[in-house]
Amino acid sequence: MKKLMKTFLNHRAKEDPYNLPWTARQLLDGIPSSVCSDPCPKGYRRAAIQGQKICCFDCLPCSEGEILNPNDDSECLKCPEDKWPDSRKEECLPKLIQFLSYEETLGSALACISVLFCLLTYSVFCLFIIKRKTPIVKANNRDLSYLLLISLMFGFMCSLAFIGRPNRIMCMIRQVMFAVIFSLCVSTILAKTITVVMIFSATNPDSKLKKLVGLRIPIYIVPVCTMVQVILCIVWLTTDAPFAEFNMEAEIGIIVIECNEGSRVLFASVLGYMGLLASVSLFVAFLARKLPDTFNETKFIAFSMLVFASVWVTFIPAYLSTKGKQTVAVEIFAILSSSAGCLFCIFSPKCYTILLHPEMNSKENITGRNTRNREKRF
Structure with missing residues (x-):
């Protein structure tokens, strides 16, 4: 199966070498993917799994009243007392009065x-x-x-x-x-x-x-x-x-x-x-x-x-x-x-x-x- 996939990708590479996906190039070049966990969705922080490699992590939701740190996706920041996170937990918005x-x-x-x-x-x-x-x-x-x-x-x-x-x-x-x-x-x-x-x-x-x-x-x-x-x-x-x-x-x-x-x-x-x-x-x-x-x-x-x-x-x-x-x-x-x-x-x-x-x-x-x-x- 892997041999057939490589044959198909080689054929695509000859027809359009510049429109080949990066993951396909990795497969052709024999470079294994280093990603073992998908990126966390918005509002979730990365939590390292003990005993696993750094590329393996769990995605934990930010607690109530917190947003994801834009500079560090492994931690959440608490909103000020007069503000509340938006639906995606990306920004603190003023609370409704x-x-x-x-x-x-x-x-x-x-x-x-x-x-x-x-x-x-x-x-x-x-x-x-x-x-x-x-x-x-x-x-x-x-x-x-x-x-x-x-x-x-x-x-x-x-x-x-x-x-x-x-x-x-x-x-x-x-x-x-x-x-x-x-x-x-x-x-x-x-x-x-x-x-x-x-x-x-x-x-x-x-x-x-x-x-x-x-x-x-x-x-x-x-x-x-x-x-x-x-x-x-x-x-x-x-x-x-x-x-x-x-x-x-x-x-x-x-x-x-x-x-x-x-x-x-x-x-x-x-x-x-x-x-x-x-x-x-x-x-x-x-x-x-x-x-x-x-x-x-x-x-x-x-x-x-x-x-x-x-x-x-x-x-x-x-x-x-x-x-x-x-x-x-x-x-x-x-x-x-x-x-x-x-x-x-x-x-x-x-x-x-x-x-x-x-x-x-x-x-x-x-x-x-x-x-x-x-x-x-x-």
Whole structure:
């Protein structure tokens, strides 16, 4: 076979001696090939085989985040922290910068949902202003209802601060705004719940809470509870405020710009205080759920606080298990869903009565129901 191959190559060499491959010339000249291993492909380095000749080697891929040394194909070089190898591992390219922006589908969708819920809350607020003289709006302190609707509007809008490229100012604003607004919202719900309890106590001559009605305690609950959260936020901002940072390790080949909470102890204190307010509101509303209130205010408040607490309890594992911009999306979703839960649970029954059953929104109807409730009780 080898003899036939040489005869064929000799014939080719006579016809076209300058177009003969170099390996064929080696075969004709009797020079053996010194290559026992093929050259390594791009992105692979040469690794000598122990006990073998230098021309025999293995090809090992460069590790993650490394490229082949252009001056020495037996070693790989690690890319800088802000760069990542290309697909062939020949060059270090700048990493992609990622954050939740308005230009992408997820960011724009969350922004649209926030605006729509804000407009819906504003519509309910306008409806309550128009029907401010009706019994269902007057019930359980209409001023607190106005304040709750305004805080919910700001709650929906504060989620917009979480969308866009983070910087130091925005990181401080978004966290403080979120904490203060939700503390105002929950403290208002707590004040509404205590108002229901005190109103019922005023109609019951045997109640020990009747003496507290004249003190107008619900008026002081909102500013005092909110001021405590404001003080916590001031301490947080002056000692170790949130700041923007470049997270190189969240996702492979991507730089995630995110907000670092700064002091985790103060951040946990802010969230813990908000959770304490929600727990107290849920506890008081649950105890008062069977009071003979015409519009079942305490039942709706208890259910809204149950939804609120459920959202934020499930938020914690979801927040810890996500990375990159999905973490911000989870936080925005928790803000929107908890605010929407409070809006629908507390105000949708009242809007239903005002718009679809106006005959129930009368003083005579309320008086008749209260009378029947008192007769049943006694």
